[in-house]
Amino acid sequence: MMTHTDIQSGQAAQASAAPSAMKVSDEIAIEIENMNKWYGTFHVLRDIDLTVRRGERIVICGPSGSGKSTLIRCINALEEHQKGRITVDGTVLSSDLKNIDRIRSEVGMCFQHFNLFPHLTILENCTLAPIWVRKTPKKEAEETAMHFLRKVKIPDQANKYPGQLSGGQQQRVAIARSLCMKPRIMLFDEPTSALDPEMIKEVLDTMIELAEEGMTMLCVTHEMGFARQVANRVIFMDQGQIVEQNEPEAFFNNPKSDRTKLFLSQILGH
Amino acid sequence: MSDTHSESISFVRESFLPEVPPPAAEAGPVKWLRANLFSGAVNSVMTLLALALLIYILWGFLPWLLGGNWTASNIRECREIFQGSGAGCFAVLTERWNQLLFGFSYPPSEYWRPTLSLLLLAVVIAPVLFSHLPRWLLIVTALYPFTAYWLIWGGTIFTPVMALAGVIAGYFAYRRAVERGFAVGLLAGLVVALFVWWLGGLAAASEPDSLALERVPSRDMGGFMLNMILGVVCVSLSLPIGILLALGRQSSLPIVKWICVVFIEFIRGVPLITLLFVANVVLAYFLPPGTNFDLILRVIIMITMFASAYIAEVIRGGLAALPRGQYEAADSLGLDYAQAMRLIILPQALKISIPGIVNVAVGLFKDTTLVSIISMFDLVGMIRGPILASTDWNGVYWELFGFAALLFFVVCYGISQYSQWLERKLATDHR
Ligand SMILES: Nc1ncnc2c1ncn2[C@@H]1O[C@H](COP(=O)(O)OP(=O)(O)OP(=O)(O)O)[C@@H](O)[C@H]1O
């Protein structure tokens, strides 16, 4: 993890200019108001308030068990919240299944363990949702899929099965699979934490490229080099609450709360 | 990475040695024999013992099989010919061949009909078993049940044609109405299908003899044909029903879940024989008086219920074995429940369940012989009843039951081989 931060620290200077250059519009992509969630009696998320504008790139970090995964999984209703309101792309998340399916098709998600479909080829993984959800003709879906596979730099693996690919390649396929749905928002849940160091870079490069194209992104990650380079805002969570949020420079250079300082010293220190 | 290596590693091989075959003395049949059969004292003794046992069995079996008689007209004739040598009296198979296959009341002039059905089955089942055949062939497969019914039971062709028309009309009604919800679609489909069937019933009753094959009632079905009918129909019905039950058991709708659990647990807790007796006797009490509810149909319903409960549990195991991430990935792409199940979850769960499903299918096929207990004359029923009871063949046990075993073995072994081939073909996960 540290090596990677080092690799990118060289680019940090020029990258710090980039976030402001990448336009953030005033339009609101995700709005979370006073959201609470319980697992049984366990209060996982408490009074979460978060507004994400279109084109914004947000990195969420925090200690294990702080509720980061739960938070972003609430945004596409993989988990349901019990109190408060989540508005995605102007649609309020309710228990209406049609609504949920629509929001999910607008919001791409990448998981820690890729979750590719092992019984389908890479190409089929990428064309499945466009064909069945968007009703795209097969030919067109395949062209789109090849376009995104080229973009994540693995077009030559299109006819293999996920089990034949390395972890990094699988994660890039997972990103391409989400992109094939032309999502307006992308969620990442620790996309690199199941990968070897060499593979982390290839996945992060893909994500950086995506950020530079102005995709609205929420990433749970502990790749601080990535956070510095592309994030507009870094959010620190602990015990189900948002403890601190700030622009990356300010967040890393003078964190305000003690818990943030402790966390940063653990993860950046040594 | 690479430049760090070039600094820290002082030697890197640049050209690779060519591949060579393994030394000849370490390959070939002698090596195999030595390694597998005679690798040590104990192993050698076991090998010799097994060989001796094999020879002993063949010593008794081969003369019985090869010296057997195929032409005698009854068991006394057999005994005269053999003079106590103990060879097989296979003449019973030749003489009762048709009875063993078709039962004793199927009209002999019509034997070609079930035979043709069986041949057709072998053809139309191919696109179901082998997915690389063109998909439009499945339409031909879908027509098969109606054709086979007409061929085996006979009667006017209006019966199967109108039955088919009902299914098609119901399907289109479903397609029309399903936009307003699945339940509405299902109801519309059912109503339209029932209406067409009712019309069809009138048509068939008014024209009982147009384009008709000689009608053969269900009680005249028998022999191995009956086992095949029950086996094929029940396996092909219990698989989809089992899938639905397994999904229902996982459902988040409490009523659906509850119904499926009760059904599965009840059926699994009851012996099949009991269900067959229910089909034979008790079911008649529940039906309105005067309804003539076909016995074969009753038996099919019972065996199907029995097998689908088992298949449901096998598939539930497959569903439980899938990582939760697969459900989540399908959900996060916006697939709805039906799509996620059909495209992502079931293909994988069914693949895991293949050995278990085959186990149930093979067991079910053999269990069709249980109908001999409720006095239906399937293959075993024919042997135990009319054939062994006749004065001509009383006492020919080995040949008859050996033949029955062989027929069942061929079919079951075929199913097993197919399933292993399928498993290998579907192995894409490279674990
Ligand atoms: N299905 C569940 N049922 C009950 N408790 C759960 C469930 N999923 C998560 N939790 C609990 O909720 C809390 C938050 O979990 P979450 O997965 O969101 O943490 P996280 O911040 O993503 O941690 P990590 O960095 O380890 O992934 C944890 O304490 C966890 O034990």
Ligand SMILES: [Mg+2]
């Ligand atoms: Mg997590």
